[in-house]
Amino acid sequence: MTGATGAPGADAVARDEGPAAIRAGRRIADPPSMVALAADALRRMIFDGELAPGERMVEYRLADQLAVSRPPVREALRLLEREGLVVQVPRRGASVRALSLQDVYEITTLRTDLETMAIRLGVPVQDERVLAPLAEATRILEVNARRGAEDSAVEDTIRFHRALVALAGHGRLDEAYHALSLQLWLLMAMNRRARSSTESLVERAQRHRALFDLVRAGDADAVLAALHDGSSLSMLRLVGPLISEDGSPAAHAWFERVRERGTTAPDAPV
Amino acid sequence: MTGATGAPGADAVARDEGPAAIRAGRRIADPPSMVALAADALRRMIFDGELAPGERMVEYRLADQLAVSRPPVREALRLLEREGLVVQVPRRGASVRALSLQDVYEITTLRTDLETMAIRLGVPVQDERVLAPLAEATRILEVNARRGAEDSAVEDTIRFHRALVALAGHGRLDEAYHALSLQLWLLMAMNRRARSSTESLVERAQRHRALFDLVRAGDADAVLAALHDGSSLSMLRLVGPLISEDGSPAAHAWFERVRERGTTAPDAPV
């Protein structure tokens, strides 16, 4: 064997029965993992602007700040990297992701595509119960709009769209869309000042209520049309002018086309 | 002596392309990260069948086997979890992912959708140079087909499709497709015995050569048609009967429909 380790039973134990029994364990209370806690805290710091895009995230400093040791912070950073909120370079550590025009292009196009796929898969909804999260998200959106809660607008909108995608019952789709949503959130956080120039909270809530009604009616095409004309565009018009520095030629061409045509829908309806 | 350390062979496909690492200047030599090494080794062990799906992956045992300590193994497991090859439950450790019918459904549908998006974005290729990786992948596919190299068939095919998706120049699309490809690889590894029942290596190489020619001709629709009728179906027909145990109703319905219609293309051409 490798190594003269004194590890007891390292080679004597080969009994690995019952690995599939792990599946069903639904625990009543999640064990408070320091990793998850640290990840939540870091996300909040990023979205609240405490950590600016491009700013370095020094491990031991964050560990000190969160009152944990470095390993949990380290793993939390890996998680955020997986979500696209953080970039890590091998020997130079992590930093908050700074989004460019290319990123806006990628996020928006992929987001539109995934949403389209989700609607096509899930919108003549088979089981009425899966509509519940979407209904709840719609309700929250309306309540907070009436309250004039500006600071929860992004979060509420994202929750709605995630619930929309979840209609498809497609785990990998959910996961991919989730990461994209977080990056979109980061994008909004980067440009908070310009947010007042878009539609009002009430208008947004009404638009999403209309979307929900279309979903319940089962009209997938109408949902897609409303999606393309509405949310993506408003988001784009918002952040577009602010990030006009760099980007690939394809991204620039796409951006100009969207600006002219006023929609993020694909070229031909096909 | 310890033969476990000298196994960093999986450098062909499992490359982690650093997105922002290029910015600070290219590095002449990759810093030998134990995490990347461990991840490569674990991937190889999974794809080679040394680690069976569902089998537990005990951290300290793997660390001993790879002659490193637990932290690198731990982070490597997080990476593999991100790639969908490993599942982790909070206090119970990691295990090789066991794919079900639902997973086949999700992987195939999402894969088809992402490929479609990539072709639509990238296929009238603007810059001739981006065709080079695809041409190289095609060449490798043909060479190995002539050599009768069965064991590299999956890897070669995946390389081709990744190069195909890369035509779009869309980083997030590449990343999502990459994870999906690895899971597809795992799926093929799970069902290696049945692989002989599909088309021959030469036939596959010819089909991909035809795809490459269509791409170079700039005919996106033809590429999409060939993709839907070909690769996805052969893969599906292969693994479908073997994993008929569980799955969501939507997955079952989709699977039956694909079996009847003989294609993974969406319902209506629209």
Added chain:
DNA sequence: TAGCCTGAGAGTGTCGACAATAGTCAAGAG
């Protein structure tokens, strides 16, 4: 004999510390 309780064993979660490396700044030479 079947079910509950208890104890030991195994394995992950977390921690502090050491070594290695990239970045920075100052001093000296041309």
Added chain:
DNA sequence: CTCTTGACTATTGTCGACACTCTCAGGCTA
């Protein structure tokens, strides 16, 4: 005065160890 070179500092990569939790086997009781 500018460029090179050296050391210093800050920060990451890696390690071994400890504590807590979960699992499972064995014994006890009804």
